[in-house]
Amino acid sequence: MNNKAAIELKNITKTFGSVIANKDINLTVNRGEILSILGENGSGKTTLMNMISGIYYPDEGQIFVDGEEVVIRSPKDAFDLKIGMIHQHFKLVDVFSAAENIVLGLKEEGKYDIKKAEINIKEIADKYSFEVEPSKKIHEMSVSEKQTVEIIKVLYRGADILILDEPTAVLTPQETQKLFAVLRKMRDDGKAIIIITHKLHEVLSLSDRVAVLRKGEYIGTVETKNTSESELTEMMVGKKIDLNIDRSEPKNTADRLVIKNLDCINREGVKVLDDISFTAKAGEILGIAGIAGSGQRELLEAIAGLQHIQKGEVLYNNPKTDKTENLRDKNPLQIRELGVRLSFVPEDRLGMGLVGNMDIVDNMMLRSYRKGKSVFLERKRPKDLALKIIDDLEVVTPNENTPVRRLSGGNVQKVLVGREIAASPTVLMAAYPVRGLDINSSYMIYNLLNEQKEKGVAVIFVGEDLDVLVELCDRIMVIGSGKITGVVDGRNTTKEEIGLLMTKTDRGEGNG
């Protein structure tokens, strides 16, 4: 392959109303190269890529593919140019199978033959060692399976310029490594790969060059081998920031939440939690690590009263009354009525924790609207709370009456975490609270969790970034396939030890 640029962008500008999303961006990607696009939330990474993949049309500027100027008016034009994009939010039809989604909208020769398509999909999957069941319905899939379908969909269409928007945000370390191996293989095949990310260590381990955006502007491109984490951070944020998490020694710990022999069965009748027992202590952060879909969600939902418990007990020691309450078979409302201050930041922020179409004030009310005997709503206090959270957590929003779905991912999460903390909890559960968030927002969330711990809250933190788990948590519980595979001390464990525990049961079953 020659050194001709696969894609070259010249002076690309895009505005949305009064917001400038991209301003005079210049960028090149060569064939046989992995380029990372690095930037904070709202720096315009996704918008820029959407213009290459035909979702948006640039206001100004030119796009060149293989040295020729092109006009990309629709995703179809992009596909004709062999450009394929894997979006952060999957664009799949839930009730269709993987294969049906992959061939959807594709004009293939001959009659519709889903069996043939499934064979082709298997071939692609085998070639890049993906795991996929072509006939499985999307709504039955985990997040990482859905992503696999999205990637195969693009490959199936013969794309040789691939754009991946935050692909690792939803993957386990192992899956990430697999994906990177695949991407490197593709690069060696001569494909041009663009990956949007904000995780610095991934940038450094994967890409050949890094392009940095900040607030819609192009800052520069550097060779990965000539740069460092701190240089990239500085380019990205515009100032030096400290990437350390302060971990204080737990003080006045007391058993707050005692889980005993918990069993749960999901809607499909599969056992998702198997004999889980642990204690969450006041004044410490308990991390939960595990491969995605090992039962983390069900565990938190079972504690929060959203998941039916087959067997076992959820015991809460009330610090005010010194009584022990059993939360099993109680719904969230009944749990609150017992005086249990349980806050929960669920994985699905806009689908469970918040209502996307409601403004920030109305979302604040979700927890508190029942207060008082009046049949009418009281919006004064929720409004004050909304303003306080916007102020304290630096939520970027036009005002408190903006629907939360309009906010960027980081700001949505600040609203949610802010509300849950405002309820002055005694137990705070957070599932993947920094997923998809940029560095600044992530560290703000870690600090908030630490503050809560110091206030004597029992914090349960389900995380995916093992580096963070090891730095942040006092104890880390690892679960695999719904079973506890180990509990380690956060101060003297390693990423590798946790990684081994995460896959322990799988291996055990494999050998036996």
Place this chain on the structure above:
Amino acid sequence: MADIKIKQKEPLIHITKRDDVSFAKSIIIHLIGIAVALVLSSLLIISVTGENPLKLFKAMYEGVIGTPAANMGINKKYMESIHIGAILLCISLAVTPAFKMKFWNIGAEGQVLMGCLASAYCMLEFGGMVDNTVLLIIMLLASILVGAIWAVIPAICKALWNTNETLFTLMMNYVAMTLVSYFIMIKDRSGRSDLGILNERTGYGYLPDLFGMNYIFNILIVAGVVVFMFIYLKYSKQGYEISVVGESENTARYIGINVKKVIIRTVAISGAICGLVGFMIVAGDKHSIKPDIVGGQGFTAIMVSWMAKFNPIIMIPVSLLIVFLSVGSKFATSAFKVDNSIGDILTAIVIFSIIACEFFTRYKVNFRKFGKED
């Protein structure tokens, strides 16, 4: 790559999403929409009937508002038009809470009809037995109850077994019509399958005229329902729960809302207001009962509710506009002796234009700049 070269042109039109459109701008867009609709309608009138469209529009206006001569005495033409609008508005308000909850209740027609039936039954059974005021109260309560029951049956099935509420409520309409036919059959001894005007001689169960105007009772009730619904949806805790359940059942469960209870309660309110409309139709207007007494208003109301984006206040002009179009065009087409379907087409043109405005309030259409064209 050769074929790509040919396409080296900016697209002629590309569409971008707007930020929030200001209220004034939205009004302007809608006025333009209505103007376009009037021009299109005029062209249609000229090409099909050869009449002067302005004369036809004038006839429409007179058909709705009435000439001074028609507005003398107690039966004022404009009151009749406002009343038709009020009934439509009230049904639209009734379906709205269910729609906000994403419960697709298309059974308003049947729920209103069951309200009519309950009122008619009480009129015949208890007329003369009790004081007229007491009778009216009995009719009112019976209608509300029966309307609510008719709506709650599908709601319970939805809440318990997740049945499809759209089909269920639709089918309930036909059951209601059959029930009314059956009621007429057993009550009617003349064999005409028509009960005519009920209690015509005695006037038992008739709502009185107020301030020298008929229909005023009904219009006041509807005004009350508008205020109630506006406050209920926007400022009450139950209204808030409706929004949460409608937006996301998972969120509702997460904060401990009993989703089943909210579904059943909300649909019961929906049905109760439909039943109330049935009472108003029988006691305050028609004083009779027949299977087609609601006249499709239960379906038109769905459109009103959607066009007003579930906002009770906006439903007022929307339902008045629709009544203006349907009543006016009916009058105008008969005055000009042209086919009645012209009136329906005119109505459709206006409604389509208004719905099209929706697109322009959400998106901006950009045309290719002339300088850029190669």
